[in-house]
Amino acid sequence: MRDTRSLPAKLALYAAVLAGAVIMLFPFLWTVITSITPEGSLADGPKLVVDDPTLNAYRTLLDAIPMWRIMLNSLGIAIASTLLQLVTGAMAAYGFARLHFPLKNVVFGFYLATLMVPLQVLVVPLFIEMKTLNLQDTYFALLAPTIASAFGVFLLRQAVTAVPLELDEAATIDGAGHLRIFTTIVLPLIRPALATVAVFAFMGSWNSFLWPLVVIRSPEFMTLPLGLSTLQGQFTTQWDVVMAGSVVSIVPIAIVYLLAQRHIIAGVAHTGIK
Amino acid sequence: MKTDAKPARTARSRKPGSWKKLGWVLFFLLPSAVPLLIFTLIPMVSSLWVSLHRWNLISPMEWVGLGNYANLLGDEMTRRVFLHTLIYVAGYLPLVYVGGLALALALNQKLKGRSFLRATYFLPVVTSWVVVALVWKWLLNPSNGLVNQVLGAIGLPEPGWWTDPQWALPAVILSSAWKDLGFVMVILLAGLQAIPSDLYEAAKVDGSSAWQRFWRVTLPLLSPSTFFVVVISLINGFQVFDQVYVMTGGGPAGSSQVVVGQIYDLTFRYGRAGEASALSWILFAVILVITVVQIRGQRRWVHYA
Numbered sequence A: 001m002r003d004t005r006s007l008p009a010k011l012a013l014y015a016a017v018l019a020g021a022v023i024m025l026f027p028f029l030w031t032v033i034t035s036i037t038p039e040g041s042l043a044d045g046p047k048l049v050v051d052d053p054t055l056n057a058y059r060t061l062l063d064a065i066p067m068w069r070i071m072l073n074s075l076g077i078a079i080a081s082t083l084l085q086l087v088t089g090a091m092a093a094y095g096f097a098r099l100h101f102p103l104k105n106v107v108f109g110f111y112l113a114t115l116m117v118p119l120q121v122l123v124v125p126l127f128i129e130m131k132t133l134n135l136q137d138t139y140f141a142l143l144a145p146t147i148a149s150a151f152g153v154f155l156l157r158q159a160v161t162a163v164p165l166e167l168d169e170a171a172t173i174d175g176a177g178h179l180r181i182f183t184t185i186v187l188p189l190i191r192p193a194l195a196t197v198a199v200f201a202f203m204g205s206w207n208s209f210l211w212p213l214v215v216i217r218s219p220e221f222m223t224l225p226l227g228l229s230t231l232q233g234q235f236t237t238q239w240d241v242v243m244a245g246s247v248v249s250i251v252p253i254a255i256v257y258l259l260a261q262r263h264i265i266a267g268v269a270h271t272g273i274k
Numbered sequence B: 001m002k003t004d005a006k007p008a009r010t011a012r013s014r015k016p017g018s019w020k021k022l023g024w025v026l027f028f029l030l031p032s033a034v035p036l037l038i039f040t041l042i043p044m045v046s047s048l049w050v051s052l053h054r055w056n057l058i059s060p061m062e063w064v065g066l067g068n069y070a071n072l073l074g075d076e077m078t079r080r081v082f083l084h085t086l087i088y089v090a091g092y093l094p095l096v097y098v099g100g101l102a103l104a105l106a107l108n109q110k111l112k113g114r115s116f117l118r119a120t121y122f123l124p125v126v127t128s129w130v131v132v133a134l135v136w137k138w139l140l141n142p143s144n145g146l147v148n149q150v151l152g153a154i155g156l157p158e159p160g161w162w163t164d165p166q167w168a169l170p171a172v173i174l175s176s177a178w179k180d181l182g183f184v185m186v187i188l189l190a191g192l193q194a195i196p197s198d199l200y201e202a203a204k205v206d207g208s209s210a211w212q213r214f215w216r217v218t219l220p221l222l223s224p225s226t227f228f229v230v231v232i233s234l235i236n237g238f239q240v241f242d243q244v245y246v247m248t249g250g251g252p253a254g255s256s257q258v259v260v261g262q263i264y265d266l267t268f269r270y271g272r273a274g275e276a277s278a279l280s281w282i283l284f285a286v287i288l289v290i291t292v293v294q295i296r297g298q299r300r301w302v303h304y305a
Helices: A007-035 A039-044 A056-064 A067-098 A104-116 A119-132 A139-146 A150-162 A165-173 A178-189 A191-207 A210-215 A224-234 A239-270 B006-010 B018-050 B067-074 B076-107 B114-126 B129-139 B146-153 B168-193 B197-205 B210-221 B223-238 B242-247 B259-268 B273-301
Strands: none
Touching: A007 A239, A007 B076, A007 B114, A007 B129, A007 B168, A056 A067, A056 A239, A067 A104, A067 A139, A067 A150, A067 A178, A067 A191, A067 A224, A067 A239, A067 B018, A104 A150, A104 B018, A119 A139, A119 A210, A119 B018, A119 B259, A119 B273, A139 A191, A139 A210, A139 B018, A150 A191, A150 B018, A165 A178, A178 A191, A178 B018, A191 A239, A210 A224, A210 B259, A224 A239, A224 B129, A224 B242, A239 B114, A239 B129, B018 B273, B067 B273, B076 B114, B076 B168, B076 B223, B076 B259, B076 B273, B114 B168, B129 B168, B129 B242, B168 B223, B168 B242, B197 B210, B210 B223, B223 B273, B242 B259, B259 B273
């Protein structure tokens, strides 16, 4: 399925792919443009060139909601939940792939069962659990459901299984225990899978909406999606402010994605999702 | 360490090392098992318990047995929200699959700037639903949104999008497909790259056209990826919520209310937590049945190379 294509066919392909890319990027471009357009001229309709760009919307945004706090909340929770999922996931993956214990399949079955239950089923009782423990409106409540992810365990177990057992045996003969084998042999070899889990974990936390919506009330514990959604009602839709908030929330996740990009396709291909 | 691995079944007779072994098992598994137990397994069980009660989150629970389930199944509203969710999935899935496949095929070619293009198509995937929904809500604004201005300029009708009951759901479907296209593309790209190129060479030698190679080689060998996309999209599709909540809030007049939106409203707007829990278990049962049916049926059309 490569080369030996006629020039017109190739040009047509380029044209189609680029047109598609424009459709993908345009809303984002538009978001940026709107965020720097002076408030009054928005009603006049779409313009690609802004006559007198302004950062007013960003200033209004900072006044309207505790934006820095909300950014830091999102970032902190996303990083914490990513690290926790990597640690708990990799350890469990090693446990399931390398240790032998009775009822292992049953225990693994429980992990898989939790994978199949959608968040929606859990939202009500989880909310009640937090309310009972008086943990509403706390960072811990935001973090709790994402400390361990069965999806991560599942993906990483596949990766650990793919690591040749001979490596473990050689290390055992050299006197290494489980901890040494885990940290010095297994972890480095499953890096692509770890990167994939990290991206999914970060994305999941950064973008999650339903759970923060349920468990968070006060602005100082809000995360970005929640903070942005509250902007909607607060200003009978001051779109330039909403779009400024959108820009602020897209930049970090775009950076994370660009950093991890090359691992993703490889990660997807190698971890058995395909 | 390794020699006692196989006869583990007979390890009932306590070997000296078996306590130490148990220690390692606990060490590696507890960090994930404890959170999963507390924040997933226990809520699962208590959700079932709540679904058997009438409860407004405040006053004491009142046992109603399967009453909530019976009420929901007989309720017109339940039928409506399931119908909307079904329409959403039926519109969304073909759009993302065909679009994602076309993209994957195109971006699997040797093109200049290929990785930039892949990143571009993936950008909406990593962006939060709230942002995407806000942007689309604004682009699809019936009175001064960009889409309608363009449609008007070229003389096409300008739909009322999220203010018209007929168009609210299509607006949600379109923006969802736009967002998830890149995800489907990446999965299918990974699948395409796993197809051995000598199969194409062989097909070419046999004199097959590009079109025939697509139907006879690419599609069948892509069936595992297709299967994954379909299973995941259906599961996610039935759980659609964020975009509806932000774009339409289920309106106008409930015309775009979906199952999860209904679960949310039942709990936090109407204080009917028992029914909300019951509805979420009905949703789970539906998703489970659909997924099991697909896994059972995969032998008919999924070919593992």
